[in-house]
Amino acid sequence: QSKLSGRNTYSFFTQEMSDVMLRRLEIEEQLNHALQRDEFEVYYQPKFDVKSKKMIGAEALLRWRNPLLGNVTPDEFIPIAEHTGMIVPIGKYVLKQSLAFLNDWNTTHQQQYTIAVNLSPRQFRDKALISFIAQTLRDEKIAPHSLEFEITEGVLMAGNSYIDDALENLHQLGVKLSMDDFGTGYSSLSYLRQYSFDILKIDRSFISGITEKKEDLDLVKATIALAHSLDLSVVAEGVETHEQLLLLDELGCDLVQGYYFSKPIPAEDALDFRYPAN
Numbered sequence: 001q002s003k004l005s006g007r008n009t010y011s012f013f014t015q016e017m018s019d020v021m022l023r024r025l026e027i028e029e030q031l032n033h034a035l036q037r038d039e040f041e042v043y044y045q046p047k048f049d050v051k052s053k054k055m056i057g058a059e060a061l062l063r064w065r066n067p068l069l070g071n072v073t074p075d076e077f078i079p080i081a082e083h084t085g086m087i088v089p090i091g092k093y094v095l096k097q098s099l100a101f102l103n104d105w106n107t108t109h110q111q112q113y114t115i116a117v118n119l120s121p122r123q124f125r126d127k128a129l130i131s132f133i134a135q136t137l138r139d140e141k142i143a144p145h146s147l148e149f150e151i152t153e154g155v156l157m158a159g160n161s162y163i164d165d166a167l168e169n170l171h172q173l174g175v176k177l178s179m180d181d182f183g184t185g186y187s188s189l190s191y192l193r194q195y196s197f198d199i200l201k202i203d204r205s206f207i208s209g210i211t212e213k214k215e216d217l218d219l220v221k222a223t224i225a226l227a228h229s230l231d232l233s234v235v236a237e238g239v240e241t242h243e244q245l246l247l248l249d250e251l252g253c254d255l256v257q258g259y260y261f262s263k264p265i266p267a268e269d270a271l272d273f274r275y276p277a278n
């Protein structure tokens with residue numbers, strides 16, 4: 001009896017493991033062709049200035065629809081693409097699409113919006129990264145300060161000199177650097193001191209608690225004060241309710257983004273997006 005259940009547990013375990021590995025392999029295999037089969041689409045989530053309530057730009061978020069696997073979330077495929085190196089061509093695709101969209105968007109609204117693109121650790125190892133960014137900015141006639149790169153601590157933790165160089169070169173190029181998911185890593189504070197960030201993005205896990213948990217509220221309050229003392233502007237991500245927005249306004253948060261305003265939407269919808277609707 002005990003032997004049998006032990007065996008069942010064992011085989012169940014291996015089954016589960018091989019399912020996970022199979023899924024990973026399938027994703028890896030499908031990712032290899034996804035670009036040339038045109039399976040990616042860049043969505044945009046608008047960002048707003050808290051004080052003026054005006055839309056100031058958007059974050060580019062990648063979507064993948066594969067005929068075999070259906071929709072795969074970025075949280076699942078990005079780490080795999082990083083591992084295999086596919087993130088390098090995929091990242092170039094995201095940047096090109098985003099800047100072409102920004103060009104369209106600015107023209108349509110007669111505005112100077114900003115676009116934020118997420119950058120993965122692996123992309124920093126690409127020697128041609130900086131020149132590619134510079135070229136794409138020229139191609140789309142976008143001013144460098146209208147482009148922002150969101151970087152999580154994972155990038156910095158790799159702690160290599162090429163990362164320091166790349167960040168310095170990005171800074172020199174005039175693009176903005178934003179520390180994404182602030183507060184979720186181990187050494188956010190020391191990285192803030194070490195590198196020239198322009199923007200601090202508070203992780204949504206803190207924002208979701210600010211109207212209920214005093215600890216979260218205090219943390220967000222302190223983070224905003226810290227950021228401002230370092231001359232960084234602050235973005236709150238994952239704003240879902242009006243109460244959260246009011247509180248963030250009171251705390252002096254500069255920019256907001258979240259489902260309360262809009263989910264990430266396709267380019268054609270983002271082009272027409274108005275808030276409040278008018």
Ligand code: C2E
Nearest residue numbers: 061062074075078094118119120238239240258259260264
């Ligand atoms: P992130 O950069 O922190 O992006 C924010 C995530 O939070 C997005 O998930 C967005 O859809 C979600 N979100 C925004 N507002 C709300 C809200 O009010 N409530 C809730 N519950 N969620 C909200 P998404 O699009 O699934 O992206 C997940 C992560 O995948 C991103 O986290 C980013 O790290 C990565 N990612 C997405 N696109 C790219 C890309 O083009 N390149 C790279 N390197 N990473 C990407």
Ligand code: MG
Nearest residue numbers: 059118150180
């Ligand atoms: Mg981001």
Ligand code: MG
Nearest residue numbers: 180181201237
């Ligand atoms: Mg984030």
Ligand code: MG
Nearest residue numbers: 152180181203
């Ligand atoms: Mg994130």
